[in-house]
Amino acid sequence: MIRAVLRGDVHKQAVSLLTELLSKGLADYVLAYRTRGEGVEACIYRKGDVLDLNVFTPTIPGLPIPTILSWSSTSGLKGVVAAIVKPCMARAIVELAKLQQIDRDKLIIVSVDCIGTIDVENYKDLLEEGFTQTGITEECLNGRLEMREACGLCTDPVPPVFDLHLSPYKGGLYAYAGSKLGNKILEVLKAPREEGDPYVKFKNLISRRQEEKQRYVEEAKFKGFDELQKFFEDCIGCHNCMEVCPLCFCKECFYDSPRYDYVTRRFLSWSPQDGMTPLLQSKLQFHVGRAVHMSTSCVECGLCEQACPKDINLTRLFLLLAEANQELFSYRAGRSVEEEPPLRTFHAEGLSSFEGG
Amino acid sequence: MGEFKPVIVGFLCRWCASAAADLAGTSRLQYPATIRPIRVNCSSMVDPAYILRALLEGADGVLVGACHPGDCHYVDGNLKERRRIAVIKNTLGKLGLQPERVRFEYISTSEGLKFAKVAEEFTRQIRKLGPNPLRGGFDD
Numbered sequence: 001m002i003r004a005v006l007r008g009d010v011h012k013q014a015v016s017l018l019t020e021l022l023s024k025g026l027a028d029y030v031l032a033y034r035t036r037g038e039g040v041e042a043c044i045y046r047k048g049d050v051l052d053l054n055v056f057t058p059t060i061p062g063l064p065i066p067t068i069l070s071w072s073s074t075s076g077l078k079g080v081v082a083a084i085v086k087p088c089m090a091r092a093i094v095e096l097a098k099l100q101q102i103d104r105d106k107l108i109i110v111s112v113d114c115i116g117t118i119d120v121e122n123y124k125d126l127l128e129e130g131f132t133q134t135g136i137t138e139e140c141l142n143g144r145l146e147m148r149e150a151c152g153l154c155t156d157p158v159p160p161v162f163d164l165h166l167s168p169y170k171g172g173l174y175a176y177a178g179s180k181l182g183n184k185i186l187e188v189l190k191a192p193r194e195e196g197d198p199y200v201k202f203k204n205l206i207s208r209r210q211e212e213k214q215r216y217v218e219e220a221k222f223k224g225f226d227e228l229q230k231f232f233e234d235c236i237g238c239h240n241c242m243e244v245c246p247l248c249f250c251k252e253c254f255y256d257s258p259r260y261d262y263v264t265r266r267f268l269s270w271s272p273q274d275g276m277t278p279l280l281q282s283k284l285q286f287h288v289g290r291a292v293h294m295s296t297s298c299v300e301c302g303l304c305e306q307a308c309p310k311d312i313n314l315t316r317l318f319l320l321l322a323e324a325n326q327e328l329f330s331y332r333a334g335r336s337v338e339e340e341p342p343l344r345t346f347h348a349e350g351l352s353s354f355e356g357g
Numbered sequence: 358m359g360e361f362k363p364v365i366v367g368f369l370c371r372w373c374a375s376a377a378a379d380l381a382g383t384s385r386l387q388y389p390a391t392i393r394p395i396r397v398n399c400s401s402m403v404d405p406a407y408i409l410r411a412l413l414e415g416a417d418g419v420l421v422g423a424c425h426p427g428d429c430h431y432v433d434g435n436l437k438e439r440r441r442i443a444v445i446k447n448t449l450g451k452l453g454l455q456p457e458r459v460r461f462e463y464i465s466t467s468e469g470l471k472f473a474k475v476a477e478e479f480t481r482q483i484r485k486l487g488p489n490p491l492r493g494g495f496d497d
C-alpha cells in the first residue's frame with residue numbers, strides 16, 4: 001500500500017492535509033468532531049473555514065458520523081464529503097452504502113488509528129478536570145484510562161475499507177491510500193510517498209483481541225428466558241440504543257409504529273388465569289426483533305450501550321448476535337464493498353439445517 | 358390441567374402450503390388441529406418480527422410453509438425467507454429461547470399428505486418441549 005509521509009506535528013499535519021483536500025477541490029466538505037469547552041460535537045467545514053477539529057478525538061459522541069452521512073445522502077446533499085472516522089464507523093459507512101443509505105461515490109472515508117475510545121460522559125468529566133485532548137489520548141494509549149467494553153474487544157484498529165487512513169508515527173503522520181481515490185489524492189497532494197502497511201504495527205493487538213473476543217462471545221450466551229428477563233429488567237424502553245445505532249437507519253422503527261402500541265390494552269385483555277401478567281414481552285419484542293433485523297450488519301461499536309441511560313450491557317448482546325449471525329453467512333460487516341448484506345441476497349445451497357424439523 | 362394442546366401459528370404461503378392445508382382437510386386426512394393458519398402471499402413476507410411476536414405472545418410453535426425451491430411465485434422469496442429463518446433460529450438459540458419452536462417447511466399445493474405429516478410431527482415435537490415458557494400467565 002502507498003503512504004504519504006507527512007513529517008512534523010501530527011495534529012498540524014492532519015489539519016493541513018484536510019485543508020488541502022478542500023482548497024484543491026478534492027472535497028467540498030470535511031465532516032469531523034471538535035471539542036469545545038466540555039463538549040464534543042460534529043461539525044461540517046467548507047473551503048476557507050478554520051478547521052478547529054480533532055482528528056483523534058478519543059471518544060464517539062451520540063451522533064455518529066455514518067448517521068449524518070446517511071441523512072445528507074438521502075436528502076440529496078451535493079458535493080463530496082471527507083468524513084473523519086474511527087474504524088468501526090468506517091465499517092458502518094460501508095454497510096450503509098451497501099444498504100443504499102450512503103452515496104459511496106460522493107465520499108472520502110478518512111479513517112484514523114484507533115485502539116479504543118472512552119465513554120463520552122467520562123470524556124466530558126476529564127475535560128472538566130483539566131485534561132487536554134492529547135493528554136486523554138495518551139492516557140488511553142498507555143492503558144491508564146478505561147476504554148469502552150466494545151473497544152477492548154475490537155479487532156479493527158485499522159478498518160478493512162478506507163480511502164485515506166491516518167496513522168501517527170514518531171516523526172509525524174502517515175496517510176495511507178486504501179483505494180484508487182486515495183491514491184489519486186496522494187498524487188495531487190505531492191507529499192513524499194513510500195510503500196507501507198497500516199495493519200502491521202497492530203498485529204499483536206489484533207490477535208490478542210481476536211482470542212479475547214472469542215472467549216467473550218462464548219461466555220455471552222444466555223441460558224434462557226429468566227436470564228434474558230433479568231438482563232432487561234431495568235430497561236425503560238426509551239429506544240435510545242436504536243436511535244444512536246448507525247445501522248438502525250429506518251426513518252421510523254417498526255417498534256415505534258402503532259403496531260406496537262398495544263402493550264397495556266392487549267396485555268390487560270389477556271387477563272391471566274393464574275394471577276400474573278408479565279409485561280416484559282414488549283421489551284423483548286423490541287430488543288430481540290431489532291437484533292434480528294440488523295445484527296447481520298452490526299459493527300460491534302458498542303454505541304448502543306454508551307447511549308443507554310440504564311447501563312444495560314448491550315455490548316454483550318450485540319457482540320454475541322453479530323458474531324453468530326454474521327458467521328452463519330461467512331459475512332463480516334464492513335469488510336468489503338462487494339459482499340452483499342446477508343438479508344439482501346440468497347444462495348441456492350447451504351442452510352439446509354434450518355429446513356424441516 | 359388437561360392434556361397440553363399446543364398452539365401453533367402457521368404462516369402459510371397461499372400458492373402452496375395454504376392450499377396443501379386445504380387439500381389435507383378436503384381429503385379428510387387425520388392430523389392434530391393445532392395449527393392456526395395465517396395465509397400470506399409469499400413466505401418471504403413473514404418478517405422474523407412476526408415469528409417473534411407470535412412466540413412472545415404465547416404461541417407454542419411457529420410453522421412457516423413455503424413453496425419448494427424454484428417454485429416460489431416471486432422467484433426467490435422462499436430462499437430469502439430461509440435466510441431470515443436461519444437468523445431468527447440462530448438468535449433464539451444464542452438467547453436460550455428454544456429455536457426448535459420455529460419450523461420452516463417446503464410444502465407444494467399437491468402435498469396435502471406432507472402438510473398432515475408436518476402438522477403431526479411438529480405437534481409431537483412441541484408436546485415434548487411443553488408449553489412455551491415465554492407464555493407467562495396467558496391463557497388462550
Ligand code: SF4
Binds near residue numbers: 060086089114152
Ligand atoms: S469499536 Fe474499535 S474502532 Fe470503534 S472506537 Fe472502539 S476501538 Fe475504536
Ligand code: SF4
Binds near residue numbers: 245248297314
Ligand atoms: S454495537 Fe450497538 S450501536 Fe453499534 S452497530 Fe451494533 S447494535 Fe448498533
Ligand code: SF4
Binds near residue numbers: 236240241242307309
Ligand atoms: S437504551 Fe437502554 S433503557 Fe433505553 S431501550 Fe435501549 S436498553 Fe432499554
Ligand code: FES
Binds near residue numbers: 434
Ligand atoms: S410464493 Fe410461495 S414461497 Fe414465495
